[in-house]
Amino acid sequence: MITVNSETKSKNKKKRAVVAMSGGVDSSVAAALMVEQGYDVIGLMMRLWSEDGKEMDNRCCTPEQIDDARHIAGSLGIPFYVVDVKSYFRDTIVDFYLEEHSKGRTPNPCIECNREIRFNWLYEKAMALNADYLVTGHYAQIKPSDEKNTLELHTGIDTNKDQSYVLHMLDQEHLAHVLFPVGGISKPEVRKLAEKFNLPVAGKGDSMDLCFLSGEDYRKFLQRHVPDINQPGPIYNSAGTLLGEHTGLPNYTIGQRKGLGVTSPDPLFVLRKNAADNALILGDRSDVVTHQLAVRKISWVAGTPPHPEKFSAEVKIRYKARPIPATVYPQSADTALIEFNEPVFGATPGQGAVFYNGTNCLGGGLISDL
């Protein structure tokens, strides 16, 4: 029989925090900070995805990364479990990704992953473990409102790393039970902390592309999983004149100029992907610029929009885009129209449109078909 040190009993009175670990710097430092702050910490690592024969190429959850996370949990002295979410991830994220592309959209699977996996599936696992908090290594901050009656989601201190864009679906219940320990720290500081805590991740690079692509080009991934996804079809200009043939809608992105295979005196851009008749619509620069967007699947951090009819906000239409001042007109509980104060270029159906008031993330949704 192994005797557990006397801490076990007093541990029961500590607040319990389940940390979503990935083996990377941010979640490792998050775990270390929770331990340092005296929480009863449990490390969970999700197995999200693995394709036969490609297990080692995955950006996420390779056996090596699981070993890294396990090693870090061991050195922090916290229990660590690998939880398998592969089939649910496939159903909700990968299938969604493929389906959206088939519809001519450009999805952001990280948003769906946070919605369906981290802050739904994993959140439930954590709550079932009687956790007070689910902790992740995201760069965002949770703050009480000035009136102290609601919780607000704010951008991370390190604006280069800010991830509030992909966390816009969090609501009041989540915010009360979620902590982002590195959201108030800059990335260089996080790396220093990793060194201070002797975490063997201090030198690791940042993760970049989609975790399930295994470093592969997304077009190849689509082709492999939906062999008939690329159907050649017509290219038209906005006046309906046939300009040529495209190789399949998923191969193009809104605003794309190069590699269209069409010659024209003026530069042409991808305006729209018309999935219904498999047509690619091109236009000149003035066509690809818009002042208005419709947004669906909106979730408000406070539960409701700041004003039921209209309000001013800055809107990010891409993860790395600059927030653009706009007026937002809520249409229903989860739809709205945005009128930008300045023209925006390359708004892409399927990407997130996220509303801000300064650093305060008010909520967001997905850009509707154009």
Place this chain on the structure above:
Amino acid sequence: MQNDQLIYMDYSATTPVDDRVIEAMLPYWKEGWGNPSSSHQFGQTAKMGLENARRTIANLLGASPAEIVFTGSGSEADNLALRGVMRAAGQSGRGNHLIISAIEHEAIHKTALQLADQPEYELTILPVDEFGLVDPQKLKQAIRPETVLVSIMAANNEIGTQQPFIELGQICKEQNVLFHTDAVQAAQYIDWNLDEMPIDLLSLAPHKFYGPKGVGILYIRNGTPIVSTMTGGGQENGQRAGTSNVPFAVGAAKALELVSTEREASNLKLINLRDKLIRGILDSFSADEVRLTGHPERRLPHHASFAFRNLPGGDLVMHLDLLGIASSSGSACSSGNPIPSPVLQAVGLDATWNAGGMRFTLGKHSTASDVDYLIDQLPAAIESLKQFSTIVYG
């Protein structure tokens, strides 16, 4: 026992090494460390230890020393039995057909599937009934003129069911077919007398009975046609190359000796505890929520296994671990997705049950208060899991 100690209820996974086993092994690191294949005195001392271990094991199993082969694990013993016997038969043209049951351990199951991938071998997988039992009549019907080997486990790791292996072996003997039994889970609970039993090959893993890991034992009846699958020096009577691991062999022998002498008292104690555990759990839940898996009587003395409806067993393992109880879900190695257990599928449990396997296996350090603590903690753990399981899997 509660809270300040962790409770181990996973003796089917492995067991702590008995102090007396460690003591028996120590001299073979400190003094008898020679290579038993060497002819000098260092080698002779080691050789003596190795051969004494072999003799002890042979005596305890009712076999002769030449029939005992040390391997690196129970899985390796299973691999040698299947691959070695099938290859020998192939070489001499005596046949190509292998029969296993649907609930064999992966060491048998995956090895058999790999053999069956090759064009020269054929495989039949026998079904089991709702309790995990192989029907002797079905075995009889499956045997063909070209059948070489039947491999059916003595007892199942996941649901604890003991097969009628004497009866099954007898059928094989009558049909002139070799019979192997994977007795890794059952070793210490059965009084083996292999000379008299219709068993041609038998696999054991000492770490399941308070011996060291990293050593396995394969009994091969004299005259059984088999070729080595690990080639090199002629160790282990030419059956398994590699410098003999003398301390582990010595430890294996000591462990088998101890469990053999303590068998009767130990079985009685374990059966009592096991039945208390089974009663306690079945009484705590409705038949709609939990059911016993495996055979109610013909099961290993230390083995209690259940299926919980609509509950991923892996999650429960995690919850119980955080409550200080070490258990197993039987099949999947990780928590999370409800992954169906092939064994629970084979005994006919549907998707609402077959991902909810749980196994509690007891051993010599288990106490009644361990069992009480489990029965006390389990309902709340399951309640909490169910409360937060709103996601329905497509």
